[in-house]
Amino acid sequence: MFFVYPAPAKLNLFLHITGRRSDGYHLLQTAFQFIGYYDWLTFKLSLNRNIVYTPLSNIPKERDLVYRAAQLLQKETGYSQGVELSLYKNLPMGGGLGGGSSDAATVLVALNDLWKTNLSVVELSELGLRLGADVPIFIYGHAAWAEGVGEKLVSINPKEAWYLVVMPPVQVSTEEIFSADELKRDCRSITIADYIEGKGENVLEPIVCRKYPIIGEVIYWLSQFTLTRMTGTGSSVFGLFDTKQKALEVLKKMPTPWKGIITKGYNESPLQDYLSKSKDKILK
Structure with a gap:
């Protein structure tokens, strides 16, 4: 089993x-x-x-x-x-x-x-x-x-928005980015209230985009339609949408070499939800 x-x-x-x-x-x-x-x-x-x-x-x-x-x-x-x-x-x-x-x-x-x-x-x-x-x-x-x-x-509990996640065909080394001399390591601390007001960015984006230009291309393209950010050290980039339909409309315009998915944001991990459904965990 x-x-x-x-x-x-x-x-x-x-x-x-x-x-x-x-x-x-x-x-x-x-x-x-x-x-x-x-x-x-x-x-x-x-x-x-x-x-x-x-x-x-x-x-x-x-x-x-x-x-x-x-x-x-x-x-x-x-x-x-x-x-x-x-x-x-x-x-x-x-x-x-x-x-x-x-x-x-x-x-x-x-x-x-x-x-x-x-x-x-x-x-x-x-x-x-x-x-x-x-x-x-x-x-x-x-x-x-x-x-x-x-x-x-x-x-x-951020808004459980819809996301278009674009995955360029590159792998980014976390170690490479965090060891970069030009990495900004002295960002001013912000509060949760600051974040809710819209403050905050991914400070790794400039370094990653210089080393992997295609990620910069994705950010530039997607930011024409919505708020756009890179997640972690990249390479994936996401855009935020109010509805699934709006995200799908942008996905249809995405350049063909890139891979993209439409997905919803969840404040409860899908793993936790899965744990509560014990009968669904079994493959006989």
Whole structure:
């Protein structure tokens, strides 16, 4: 019997870098919202302790976030059984949609559910932070204002708008962007009230667009129709719309080499919604 769980994408509705810690991690302010676009993971429980997983890329599984998440939960809880894992990838790598972090979070949340290890959201988030700064938001499961390295979360409820998300055919290296000399690391801190009033931007856009000109082309094109931002370090770019129909009208005008999707924003993670529908998780 297989169990299937989604790993949803996120958008950074804005992104400021406010400083840098002594260990090299950047301090930030951002607002996260989920969208209806997913990777999928399947789980088959086993009686032995083996974690069976073949990464989609060529990296060793010991460096793959899916495998590491399962291994970490098993180690920290002392759980005596194993699992066979498969990942079905839709979210682009290097796309700024949080795919790898979301995959890791779904493994932690799903196995905590299936193995009955009964860790709290706080405990799972602490494990997730050891895997990556964006992992906790996917465990937290609600749209959030984030500070610190992304782990200090406060629930917010931005408008659940419709988005046209454009995914240029490039992968952006997060490490490359955050290590750039020209990165602005001293943004003035803003408040949630400031954000609601419309303040905030993605301060990484100028650097990313210089290094990957096609992303600048996407931003320029989409901004002719609506408020447009890059999510995370890119490469994906999103435009905000009041209705699905308006988003579809712009999608029809999109240059053909680019890939775009229409999706709704969600303040509750689709993973949390999925967890409440246990009968839908089973593939026999």
